[in-house]
Amino acid sequence: MYGSNKAVTDDTDRTEFRKTEKKYKLYYDQNSKRKKQPKQVDLSEVLDFKSFLDSYHQNGELPPEIVVVDCRFDRPVFGLESRPGFYFIPGALSVDEQCRWIRESLMSFPQPPNRTNHNAIYGPISDLFIAAKERKVLVEDENMPASSDSASNGCVGNGDTCRWSFCEEDSVLLRGKSCKPVSASVLLRKLRWSTLGLQFDWSKRNYNVSLPHNKIPDGLCQLAKKLAAPAMPVGEEFHPEAAIVNYFASGDTLGGHLDDMEADWSKPIVSMSLGCKAIFLLGGKSREDPPLAMFLRSGDVVLMAGEARECFHGVPRIFSDKENAEITALELHFCDENDILEYIRTSRININIRQVF
Ligand SMILES: O=C(O)CCC(=O)C(=O)O
Numbered sequence: 001m002y003g004s005n006k007a008v009t010d011d012t013d014r015t016e017f018r019k020t021e022k023k024y025k026l027y028y029d030q031n032s033k034r035k036k037q038p039k040q041v042d043l044s045e046v047l048d049f050k051s052f053l054d055s056y057h058q059n060g061e062l063p064p065e066i067v068v069v070d071c072r073f074d075r076p077v078f079g080l081e082s083r084p085g086f087y088f089i090p091g092a093l094s095v096d097e098q099c100r101w102i103r104e105s106l107m108s109f110p111q112p113p114n115r116t117n118h119n120a121i122y123g124p125i126s127d128l129f130i131a132a133k134e135r136k137v138l139v140e141d142e143n144m145p146a147s148s149d150s151a152s153n154g155c156v157g158n159g160d161t162c163r164w165s166f167c168e169e170d171s172v173l174l175r176g177k178s179c180k181p182v183s184a185s186v187l188l189r190k191l192r193w194s195t196l197g198l199q200f201d202w203s204k205r206n207y208n209v210s211l212p213h214n215k216i217p218d219g220l221c222q223l224a225k226k227l228a229a230p231a232m233p234v235g236e237e238f239h240p241e242a243a244i245v246n247y248f249a250s251g252d253t254l255g256g257h258l259d260d261m262e263a264d265w266s267k268p269i270v271s272m273s274l275g276c277k278a279i280f281l282l283g284g285k286s287r288e289d290p291p292l293a294m295f296l297r298s299g300d301v302v303l304m305a306g307e308a309r310e311c312f313h314g315v316p317r318i319f320s321d322k323e324n325a326e327i328t329a330l331e332l333h334f335c336d337e338n339d340i341l342e343y344i345r346t347s348r349i350n351i352n353i354r355q356v357f
């Protein structure tokens with residue numbers, strides 16, 4: 001599902017969805033005199049719900065395809081005429097809320113027993129963000145036997161069979177370890193996902209209820225319930241049971257996919273955007289349907305329920321340049337937290353919350 005801009009192959013425009021992904025993906029201008037200039041892309045067809053909101057507030061006008069489907073918050077919830085079950089709440093999260101969930105996404109959501117993409121190689125890792133801040137490195141203890149099961153093997157912090165641990169870089173040099181240490185800041189940059197609540201098993205693409213897990217944190221659970229309300233069947237309440245946190249760096253993409261491992265598709269996926277602006281593609285039920293492109297900014301919330309859950313979707317582009325990222329408010333809030341500031345300047349985080357059963 002994940003890709004990077006290195007993986008450009010000949011079959012990129014096999015389907016309409018692929019064609020559009022390719023159109024918006026980050027490419028670098030080969031002819032540019034300055035190194036690594038992003039190639040210009042025509043953004044005129046990208047739906048901009050922030051400008052729809054501005055125009056709606058100013059004169060009540062909206063483009064023909066855009067409808068107001070709910071007004072229960074202090075702002076309208078928009079829908080698309082052609083995509084029933086798709087909801088867009090521009091600026092649903094205050095800057096304070098955005099900062100809270102960015103902080104949690106970096107410091108507490110990747111903590112065991114939640115799993116991350118690093119589990120498969122290193123086992124559970126605790127306190128990655130702090131280790132990166134303290135410029136620590138992850139080293140393998142050569143005296144410890146390697147476990148055959150990477151899901152339950154050595155870890156930093158749980159006191160079992162710890163095969164990998166964070167150390168000061170200098171101490172590793174002094175000890176003359178033969179294996180190469182991995183810097184915590186590199187691991188933080190390479191963090192692509194963490195899973196909360198019921199753990200999603202990416203290799204089998206389903207939920208593995210036998211894996212140890214904590215409940216979705218209370219604050220996130222309450223927020224998801226509130227945000228899900230406009231998309232819920234009448235008289236029913238949303239039960240957040242699992243969440244996937246996606247971490248994107250510049251050039252990272254999320255390929256077109258369906259989220260089809262939840263039992264009841266009448267329940268929405270609640271999807272919150274944090275950090276750098278992105279382009280989201282909402283296709284149809286076939287990859288051959290041309291997708292709609294729209295901007296997702298920090299604080300925007302998308303709900304996908306019912307028919308919209310059958311629609312292919314993905315994220316072909318993150319904007320990490322100053323002009324397009326649109327994170328000035330976050331930068332001001334994090335001005336005293338340099339490590340978060342540095343991270344979020346070039347990153348996007350998406351938290352999507354699901355009812356599994
Ligand atoms: O990053 C996003 O906005 C979408 C994430 C998504 O579709 C997913 O994790 O299934």
Ligand SMILES: [Fe+2]
Nearest residue numbers: 257258259313
């Ligand atoms: Fe998805």
